[in-house]
Amino acid sequence: MAGRVPNASAGVTSHWEFLKAFVRARRTIGAVAPTSRGVARRIVRLAGAETAHLIAEFGPGTGVITQELLAALPADGRLWAFEVYQPFVEHLRATVDDGRLTLLAESAEGIAGLREREDLPGFDAVVSAIPFSLMDPAQTAEILRAAARALRPGGAFVALQYHPRYLTPLLRAEFAVVEREIYLWNVPPALLLRARDPRPTG
Ligand SMILES: C[S@@+](CC[C@H](N)C(=O)[O-])C[C@H]1O[C@@H](n2cnc3c(N)ncnc32)[C@H](O)[C@@H]1O
Numbered sequence: 001m002a003g004r005v006p007n008a009s010a011g012v013t014s015h016w017e018f019l020k021a022f023v024r025a026r027r028t029i030g031a032v033a034p035t036s037r038g039v040a041r042r043i044v045r046l047a048g049a050e051t052a053h054l055i056a057e058f059g060p061g062t063g064v065i066t067q068e069l070l071a072a073l074p075a076d077g078r079l080w081a082f083e084v085y086q087p088f089v090e091h092l093r094a095t096v097d098d099g100r101l102t103l104l105a106e107s108a109e110g111i112a113g114l115r116e117r118e119d120l121p122g123f124d125a126v127v128s129a130i131p132f133s134l135m136d137p138a139q140t141a142e143i144l145r146a147a148a149r150a151l152r153p154g155g156a157f158v159a160l161q162y163h164p165r166y167l168t169p170l171l172r173a174e175f176a177v178v179e180r181e182i183y184l185w186n187v188p189p190a191l192l193l194r195a196r197d198p199r200p201t202g
Contacts, residue, residue, distance in 0.1 A: 014062035017091055021061075028085055030131025034061060035160060036186045040068040043127055046158045046194045049073050052124035056150065057081040058108035058143070059130035063092050065160075069127065070098050082108045109139070112146040122152025128159045133166035140170060148174045148198035157195045162188055171195045 014034055022029045035043075043065055049055060049072040060066040060081040069079055079101045083089050089105045096103075104110060108130060114120065126147040132140045147157050157175065161167050171178045175195035183190040 014064075014091070014095075017062055017087065021085055021087060025085060027131070027134040029061075030134050031162065034064045035129060035190070037064065037068070039160065039183050039186045039190050039192070040065045042183055042192060043158055043160060044068045044072045046192060047125035047127050047156060049077075049125065053077050054120060054123050054152075055079050056111055056114075056123050056126045056147075058111075058126065058128035058147075059083060060092060060103070061085075061088050061129065063096055065127060065129060066092065066096060066101065070096070070100060073100060075100075078102070080104065080111075080114060082106055082110055107139075108143045109146045111150045115150055122155055123150050124152060124155050126150060126155070126157045128157070132159075132161065132170070133163035144170060144174050148195075149201075151198060154196070159193045159195075161191045161193065164191055167191075167193060174199060 018034050019032060022032050047055060049069050052073060053076065055069060055073065055077065057066060057069065057079060060083050066079070066081060073079060077100055081101060081103050083092065083103065083105060084107050086105065089103060092103055108128065111126070151157065159167060168178060168180065171193060176197035176199055177195065179194045181192050183192055
C-alpha cells in the first residue's frame with residue numbers, strides 16, 4: 001500500500017531524529033536537518049521518477065526524498081533504498097508503508113551485487129544524498145562506479161551535495177555528461193548534480 005509520513009508531528013520527530021544522528025555520527029549523516037521538500041521535489045523531477053520503473057536511493061535518512069519518489073513513481077515502479085545508519089532504517093520501517101519500497105540496511109556500493117542477486121534490469125535513476133565529501137575517497141569512487149554500472153542506457157545518477165566543488169570532477173571521471181544546478185531556496189543552498197552516459201570501463 002502506498003503511504004506518506006502522515007502528519008506534522010512525524011515531521012518534528014524526523015527533525016529531532018536527524019539532529020541526534022548528526023551529533024552521534026557527523027561524517028555519516030553530513031547535515032543537521034532533513035532536506036527541504038522543495039529540494040526533494042526537484043530531485044524527483046531530475047530523476048524522471050514519474051515515468052520510471054526502477055530507482056535506487058542512497059542515504060534515505062528519515063525519508064523526505066523517499067516519500068517524494070514514492071509519490072511520483074508509477075504504481076508498478078520499484079524503489080530500492082540503501083541506508084547505513086540503523087536508527088534511520090528503523091525510523092523508515094516504522095513510518096513508510098509502501099510495498100514498492102525495499103529498504104536495505106547496507107552501504108550504497110551494495111548496488112553492485114543487488115542487480116545480480118535480484119535479477120534486476122538497469123535502473124532508470126540512482127538518487128543519492130550521501131555526504132561524499134566527508135567519506136573515504138576510495139569508497140566514494142567505488143560507489144560512483146557501482147552506480148554508473150547499475151544504470152540502464154539513458155539512465156541518470158542524481159546527487160544532492162552541499163560542498164560546492166567536491167563531487168563534480170569525480171562524476172566527470174565516470175560520466176560523459178554532468179549537469180549542475182544550485183537550488184537557492186534551501187538553507188544552505190543545495191547543489192544538485194545529474195550525470196549520464198557512463199564512460200566505458202577501462
Ligand atoms: C545528508 S543525509 C540525507 C538524508 C535524506 N536523504 C535527506 O535528504 O534528508 C545523508 C544520509 O546518507 C546516509 N549514508 C551515509 N553514508 C552512506 C552509505 N555509504 N550508504 C548508504 N547510506 C549512507 C546517512 O546515514 C544519512 O542518512
